[in-house]
Amino acid sequence: MKIYLKDLQEDRAFVRDEEVDPADLDINVGIMSFPGPIRLRVEAWKSKDGLTVSARVEGDRRLVCSLCLEEFNNLFEKDITLHYDIKGLDSVIVDAEVRDEIILEHPIRAVCRAGCKGLCPSCGANLNRETCRCKSKAF
Ligand SMILES: [Zn+2]
Numbered sequence: 250m251k252i253y254l255k256d257l258q259e260d261r262a263f264v265r266d267e268e269v270d271p272a273d274l275d276i277n278v279g280i281m282s283f284p285g286p287i288r289l290r291v292e293a294w295k296s297k298d299g300l301t302v303s304a305r306v307e308g309d310r311r312l313v314c315s316l317c318l319e320e321f322n323n324l325f326e327k328d329i330t331l332h333y334d335i336k337g338l339d340s341v342i343v344d345a346e347v348r349d350e351i352i353l354e355h356p357i358r359a360v361c362r363a364g365c366k367g368l369c370p371s372c373g374a375n376l377n378r379e380t381c382r383c384k385s386k387a388f
């Protein structure tokens with residue numbers, strides 16, 4: 250999202266809602282992906298030299314379970330506050346900072362549900378859905 254500073258008045262917040270294509274933000278990384286558009290709502294205030302941007306990011310997120318390797322949906326929501334030095338600028342693009350804030354929320358580990366049984370280490374069966382025979386053989 251590009252904010253033109255001429256659109257902002259000193260004493261009033263500038264508000265804009267935009268839908269952003271996750272591919273444009275390059276946020277489908279690792280075990281995290283966004284199947285649909287991201288909603289970006291921005292409120293911006295201009296002071297003498299600075300711009301303060303308060304942004305809310307919302308979207309459906311898909312994660313891969315670290316235990317059973319199945320994908321599951323997870324709502325992504327984050328509030329972000331950004332400050333820009335606007336001396337000599339006529340516009341500000343917030344995309345890079347918004348991207349960084351979303352990437353920061355990439356989990357190291359994700360679990361699809363409490364009590365996910367994961368995969369059998371010997372045959373790879375998804376133990377949430379089936380019982381394999383490995384266990385009975387081992388004992
Ligand atoms: Zn799982």
Ligand SMILES: [Zn+2]
Pocket residue numbers: 369370371372373374381382383384
């Ligand atoms: Zn097994």
